[in-house]
Amino acid sequence: MSTRTPPPTPPIPHRAAGRAAPAPGGSRTTDSHLPGDAPPHPHRGRGRWVAPSAAAWWAVGGALTLVVTLLGGTLPVGAASDTGFGALHALPGETLTPWVAVLALVGAALAAWTWLGGRRHRVARAARTTTVASVAVVLAGAVVLVDASILARLGYLPVTLVMAPFDPGLRAAFQEFVTPGTVLQVAVLAGGALLAASTARFVRRGAGACGSCGRDPDGDDPSWTSPASAARWGRAAALVAAAVPTLYAVTRIAWVLGIPLGFSPDDVAELAGGDGWIAALGLGGFALVGAVLTLGLYQRWGEVFPRWMPGLAGRRVPVLLAVVPATVVAVAVLPAGLSLVAVGLEGGQLALTADSWGAVGPALLWPLWSVALGAATYAYWLRRRGTCAVCGRG
Structure with a gap:
């Protein structure tokens, strides 16, 4: 009587194919997920700091701007800007300052929503669309607060660093690189970048994709x-x-x-x-x-x-x-x-x-x-x- 060798065990499919191999007893392994499920740990790994940082950045900025407004102060915006000119240069600084406070507080609320909203469940398409539209309005407001001085400083910086040791005039100009208006504009641009990144992660998670890379668990990427x-x-x-x-x-x-x-x-x-x-x-x-x-x-x-x-x-x-x-x-x-x-x-x-x-x-x-x-x-x-x-x- 001859013996027959049992057929080889079929290979375990790679989890990138869409479904991870089931663990003994029919349960899935802890790092697997079925097609259509959200990633098992949507806030773990790289980038998890983006949303809370955006919320904190805008909240602190909103609080500081609100204090300046209540104390009757004026931010270096509009006609009060010390950086040159911009789209709002004709408006008085005391008029713009309260609106900057409103913009910052709305940005803080949106950043908090992109952080906390939809952490465990998918978010409806309408809610995602509304969030993106609201963030776009805030970012548009942030853009008009910034003028060409930031780009000019980036362009002048290399030649200034090289020539300043030999030119007293350039040394004096270098000392004026950092002004209150410059600091405010850099803060606005940084906050805008954080809010945009946090919103992108929110939209990805809300659609059931990976918040970090944006890939769809079913493999149906555009x-x-x-x-x-x-x-x-x-x-x-x-x-x-x-x-x-x-x-x-x-x-x-x-x-x-x-x-x-x-x-x-x-x-x-x-x-x-x-x-x-x-x-x-x-x-x-x-x-x-x-x-x-x-x-x-x-x-x-x-x-x-x-x-x-x-x-x-x-x-x-x-x-x-x-x-x-x-x-x-x-x-x-x-x-x-x-x-x-x-x-x-x-x-x-x-x-x-x-x-x-x-x-x-x-x-x-x-x-x-x-x-x-x-x-x-x-x-x-x-x-x-x-x-x-x-x-x-x-």
């Missing part, structure tokens, strides 16, 4: 979020995001060289005769470097350090090393562009003539630059996000 698709539309967004600062850089560098590109010859001569060429060269060079780095959001050298970088050649570029700076620039460019457009429309200074388009034209494209850079950065993250540390998908 096709445009796949690495292959993100590579295609991310490349187009990166090219647009690199073209706008390149145009800006070309005009400024041309002026330094004495070429009246989109600028009157008299203004170019005056620029070359004073210290203005330092600022023009610094801003132009900063914009050109930024444009080149933007191309790395879809190029191979944006994922692996090139050979000519000693000590780093061949190593993987950390995702956050590209995502964080690009996000900071995208966030700073949007209010800068909108404020310049608003001021230009009010003053009738947006006419593009042969002697003015170089000074005005590139700034009109800054809102497009911000959106394109944000899209290119998001596509880069989609391509390189890898396996999620929270839900294990990817």
